[in-house]
Amino acid sequence: MSDDIDFTGTRGSTLGFKPRSFSKVFLDPAAPFGGIYSPEVLPCLDPDFLENCLDKSYKFVANGVLKSFGIDLSLATIRDALSTYDSFDNPKNPVPVVEVGNVHVAELFHGPTRAFKDLALAPFTKTTSLLAQELQKIYLIMVATSGDTGPALLNGLAGKANTFGVCLYPDGKTSVVQKLQMITAEAPNLRVIGVRGNFDDAQNELKRLLASSEFRAELADRGIELSAANSVNFGRIIFQIVYHIWTYLELVRKGTVMLGVHINLFVPSGNFGNGLAAYFAKKMGLPINKIILSSNANNVLTEFIQRGVYDLRTRRMIETSSPAMDILLSSNIERLLFDLYGSARTKDLMHELKHRKMFVLSDNELKLIHEHFDAGYATDKQVDNMILDVFQKLNYVIDPHTATAFCVRSQFLDYAYPVIYATAEWTKFSSVMARVHDCSDDLDVIAEKMGVTVPKAIKKLFRLPIRHKVVAEVSEVADIILDFIDSSLSH
Secondary structure, rough: OOOOOOOEOOOOOOOOOOOHHHHHHHOOEEEEEHOOEEEEEOOOOOOOHHHHHHHOOHHHHHHHHHOOOOOOOOOOHHHHHHHHHOOOOOOOOOOOOEEEEEEEEEOOOOOOOOEEEHHHHHHHHHHEEEEHHOOOOEEEEEOOOOOOOOHHHHHHHHOOOEEEEEEEEEOOOOOOHHHHHHHOOOOOEEEEEOOOHHHHHHHHHHHHHHHHHHHHHHHHHEEEEEEEEEOOOOOHHHHHHHHHHHHHHHHHHHOOOOOOOOEEEEEEEOHHHHHHHHHHHHHHHOOEEEEEEEEEOOOHHHHHHHHHHOOOOOOOOOOOOOHHOOOOOOOOHHHHHHHHHHHHHHHHHHHHHHHOOOEEOOOHHHHHOOOEEEEEOHHHHHHHHHHHHHHHHHHOOOHHHHHHHHHHOOOOOOOOOEEEOOEOOHHHHHHHHHHOOOOOOOHHHHEEEEHHOOOHHHHHHHOOOOOOOOOOOOOOHHHHHHHHHHHHHHH
8 A cells, every 4th residue: 555654753853863663653652852753644545445445354444554554563463463352342343333313423432441542552552562572672651541541551561571551640530430440450560650630740741751861761771661652652543543444434334325425523532632543544535524523621622623722821620520531731733733734833833832831823724724623512511411311312321521522513513424433431430420310329220220231341340459559749750660660670
C-alpha cells in the first residue's frame, strides 16, 4: 500500500534532527520543543481496500492499516500483537455495531477492562514487550489516566517481559470500578500511584518526566529506557484508526449504507485520541462526513471546535458523572493543529497555550476545522435523563460517556447515517446508574433492574486484595517510581 512513513515532531525539529521510524516513536514518544510525534504524511487506503475487507476479519483490517503506514515491525510482531484481540468477548467481531432506535452504536467496550482503551492498548503493550526483547532493553511504560487508560495498560502489561508499567491516576476522581481495576493489579512489574489533583495534573507530570533529562538519566543508570502509553504515543492512535474503519465495514455489511456513502460519527471525547483517529481515518479515505465531538461540562473541546478558541484562563476542572472526560488540556489537539497548519504554527499556538493559557485560531484556520468537525456538550442532568430515556424507550443500556454522545446527537439531527461510539460499559459507573435507576449502588441490583448481567471480570474485582495504596503529591512521583524500580531490580 505505502512506503514507510516517517514521523516528525509537531513543533518542528532541532539541528541535526531527522524524522523517525514508527518503532522509534513508539518506544520514545517525546519530540523536540515539547511536542509529540505525528506522521509527516498520511497514507491513502487503496481504492478497493474497503471492498476487499468486507468479508475479512478484524485482524485482517488492522494488518492492512499497519501496512499502509509501512511500519517497521516484523510480521511476527504484528501477528502476535493482533492476537491480543482473541481475549475479547467475540474475537471475530471485537467491535459489534448495533441498531438503537434511529442510530447505530459501535460498542467499543468488549475487551478485558470493558472500555475502548483495550482496542489500542492490548496490541500496544504486546508490541512494546516484543520490541524491548528484540532490542534487549528494559522499558518503563508510564501512563496518566482519567479512568480507563490505566486499567487497560495494567491488564495488557501484566507480567510482560522486559517492561515495567507505572500508572498515575487522580485520587478520588475515578469511578469505584476503575479504581479497583488499578489498585488490585498484582503483577510485580506494575506500580499504581494515586496523585493528589486532577487528570491534567497527572498528565502534566507524565509529560514533564518524559521531557526530563535528569529523570531519564536516573533511569539510564539503572539500565531502564522511558516510554509512555498515553495517546501522546502514536502507537495508540494507529490501532484506534482500525475500529473506525471496522465500524464503517459493519454498516456496509448490515446494508445500512452502500460502499462509498458518507457517515457521521458522534464521539465522546476527553483527550481527543478517539476523535483524532477518526479524522486520520477520514483523511486516509474512509467515507466520513463529520466527526461530532461530545463533551461534558468540561467543554473546552466544544468551545475550540465551535469558536476556534482554546481558553484555559478561567477554567477549573468540574467533577462530572463521566470522569474519563474530565480533561481540560487535550493532548491530541496538537496533532490536529500540526496536520492542518504545520509545525511552525503549532509551535506558536502551543507556546501561547502554555504561557497565556489560551490561543485563538484565525477565521481561515477555523474553516479548516469545520470541514471535518462539529461539537456539542451535555450536563450531568442531561446525561442522567438520556441514560434513563434510552433504557426506557429503546431497552438499551449506556454509560454516562456514551450518553453525552446521545445528547449531542439530539442537537444535530440533520446529520444522516449517524454512528454513536459507546466507549465504556455501564458497570464501570455504578453510582451513576444507581442514581438514574433509583436503586442501591450494587452492581447486581442495578443489573437486575435493567435485565442484564455483570461480567465476571468486574465482579471479581470486589474480592481481590488491594495491592497499591500509595497516594502522593505530584512532586513525589519521580522518587516513588525510582524506588519501585530499585526494589524490583534487587529481587
